[in-house]
Amino acid sequence: EAEPAPSLAMPRITQWLAVLCACIAAASAFSPSLNSPLKPQFSSCRKSQCVPSSPGYPGRSLFARSTSKSPLRMSTMENVDGVVDEEVERMKKSSKFDFTKQWYPLAVPAFLDHKKPQAVQLLGRDLVIWRDTVEGKWHVFDDACPHRLAPLSEGRVEEDGTLLCAYHAWRFDTSGKCTSMPHAMAGTEQQLTSTPPSCAISYPSQERQGLLWVWGSPGAPGSDAALEAALKEPSVIPELDDPALEGRVRAYHWNIRDMPYGWDYFNENVLDPAHVAVSHHGLVGSRYDGQPVSYDQSRALTAEGGFALKIKFGSEEKIAEQQKTGLMPEMEFVPPARVTQRNTFKGGGQMILALYSAPTRPGWVRHIGCNIIIKGEDGKVPDGLAFFSISMPMWLSHITASLFLHMDMVFLHHQEKILAARGYKNEKGGKGDYNEIVHTPTEQDLGVTMFRKWLQYSCEGGVPWAPGSEEMPPRERNNDQLFDVYHTHTKNCKVCQTALKNFKRARFTLFAAAFAVAAFFKGVTALVGGGLLALSGLLLGKIINMFYHYPFQHAYND
Template sequence: MTTDTRFASDVESTSPIDQATTEAANDPFQWTQQWYPVAVVETLDPSRPHALKVLGKAMVIWRDAQQQWQCFEDACPHRLAPLSEGRVEADGTLLCAYHAWRFDGSGRCIGMPQSKDKAVEATNCSRPQACAIAYPTQERQGLLWVWPESGEQGLSNSQGRSPRLIPELETPSERVVKLFWNQRDLPYGWDYFMENVADPAHVPVAHHGIMGSRYTDASYYDMPRLREVSTQEGFAFGVTTPSSPSASASHDFQPPCLMKISTTFANGGQLILVLYATPTQPGWCRHIGCQILVKNEAGKTPPGLGFFALPMPQWFGHILASLFLHQDLVFLHYQERTLGQRGRDRWLNEVYTPNPQDKMIITFRQWLEYRAGGSVAWDESCDPTLPPAEYDKDKLFDVWSTHTQHCHYCQTALKRIDRLTAIAIVVAIGLLVAGLMVDARAMAVHVALESSEASLWVAPPLAFWGLMGGAGVMAIAAVLLRKFRQLFYVYRFEHADND
């Protein structure tokens, strides 16, 4: 086995790797015995079930009669039809829309209408084979968390571990300002997401125009280790930038789902980026994130992440997130596929990382290889084959299926925009017709009052121009609204056009 010795004092080399192997053997990282954030609760429509995947396993989440969100395997025990295609009934049960079997929040079957009579139905429903497979869930800090291990063992194990929560959100404080949660399914793997957010060097380059300049801000910095590597608890690195002595930053990786990036400013204020990622299926992950602004003792709010920290409706922030997420999406999607096509096992042997900015990325890849089995432990029902690269940019930059269809806020906003567009078109047509009628009436009056030898043309009255101008404004508004609504479906981005 070859070992990587780059930055031997900061990343694991021969001796630390041997130690990591021993630690992993004694206390291995268990992918299924973890809490994963799967949804922002307030954006979910509680009137219907929602399909999702965790570790490649198909699941469905839905809200029961006690207003609690539940998670089942997305397969009815009868004939394995997807429960996500079913209905949440008025009594708070989940109905399979294939044969109308019904389930309560625990997964117990409480209705089987094809049974001969009520006694037979009760007997059939009481059998373990009739139960849906349920997974532990909990709601914390506005997120729905799922433990992807079922049965009594899963319930017992889940009670002994807490989700990767944010301490600043646990205790209410006037100094802590949490901005909205955002959720997005991304067409690259969980490991590439974590690698990306462990890499501050890409920010002013890939996010040119939003988070700095690729020409002036791509500069040297160091990344000293702040917390030693642990199989279960991850690690942390700082960012030391000679050009920005007024702020200090840290990147804290807490497996399996959290990268917490904290920037502390000279006046005591702090910006915290909470970046969660859940491995959903090969080549995909679900990202949930937010900004937290911690005021200093004088009550001054620190700057946030570009214009995304400005006050705005939640749905508007969700849609604008494409401007940021799609700037590095294309890199991560294709580099993952490029490495997959090479068919080689070790990431560290395929890349060249000579600068200290790559310390945390190397450490993350070594943590994954030596402490977490080398890759995500996909469910046995999941084909681990990486999907091919997507070269249709409209599909690669899809927003509808990766966000809008899962977000109640954005669907509501889209309906309102469509309604406003229709109103603008109707008003534009009405003003146009009214203007033409005013002009025709003025012409008729002119002809009636003048002799036959007078000119038949007269300048339209002022009211005509007012109505025509209003019609033009409404028509432009309709066009702009139709262009804006495309952000709910597709947002294409090309770095070559980003000057």
């Protein structure tokens, strides 16, 4: 159901903003200790020693396979290099990862308008999501009517539970079968609608854990593709289905956003704990308090299973203390769509950040994420997390997500375009070795390197975009254009649409009341009363703007 009208009390709104910022900080608790005085210790490097691996590009990655012993190579890095090389050799001999035979989370049904078909994309294909009015289930078709390929997302959901193409009124049932062709001659309609070319192309789909999952290739009910999809589990969050955690585990609001950079750069970013305190300075730590990052591998890299790493921060003494308690942050990549960051506390409590991503089209990714808290075995929220378990309005968590997401958006958008210009693209059969172009001299990049090696050797270079997919869009030089919130979220979220309408009504009411007070009262009453009402309207305008646009610049983030 849609959220109720938002409160007009500004102190309460400010309070919720503070709560959300704290939740974001907690959700990113896999970042280094924020107040540590430790600084990373780098080996010295004379300019003459930093030899580029190819003209115009910086030095070779320490994770790339090499027989040379660069002066940059630290002893700990030699061990990491060996680990990655062993994983690569294993991947070369194993089966390849098939993007088209996987489940992807593409929507949060609670946020969708039940009456309107929703256009989405996956692997470069245009799809339409719609909910039938009879069984109340969601379905996914190619976003093209088989008649003359008009988009079904511009159609209607009818009361009989069919999807109607609003161009010539062809109707389709939940399996994709055409049920009505109103312009057919008398006596021919049944025969014409029963032929395969008259059917809409459907995709297997299912609802799990509050998300709508879509199979990566088409398959009508009963088809081989549908059977194959039914035999494979989507990469759901195991803790939410664990009966042993019943009553202890809770998932907070899902958040969804289309981001103007590729699926691979999203995963690269969330597999990089070292960037958090720097990119999200002031919200999660300080950019000036960096410290060494290293890892223990907790799950080996495989084509289907991905990998998992325990994260170690700081000095050897601090790491030894972490290992003694066993309470080390962990991040795992489960192909193709989930990165999970876990923090375990004494007593069995956990904080989990679930980060999903779907490759929608070249240069874009759909991100869906949520924060999960597991109470300890004593039934209590772990120390320090009680404040973060406070519920907040869903619309507020959605619009203030920009505070966090926009902090590294510009890096990822431009990084993708720069690497593409230098020969690296995320696509099946793509040429260019990521680790030959970038320069990764410290162990902090192990998660990124393992992901890129997985993409290179298990996926033949990247995502197999559908034939005819759009080209990756050009680099957007005007950063302000990247900070759009309305078209990447608000437009397609019924919760935020409802809140936005209520805020606009409230702002109009406040301005009207301010005018009335100024017109009908005199003296201090008119000045103070009208002024406070007008000021409240202006403050609401600031919140309204966050549904549309939220700019950010690191240069001014002091």
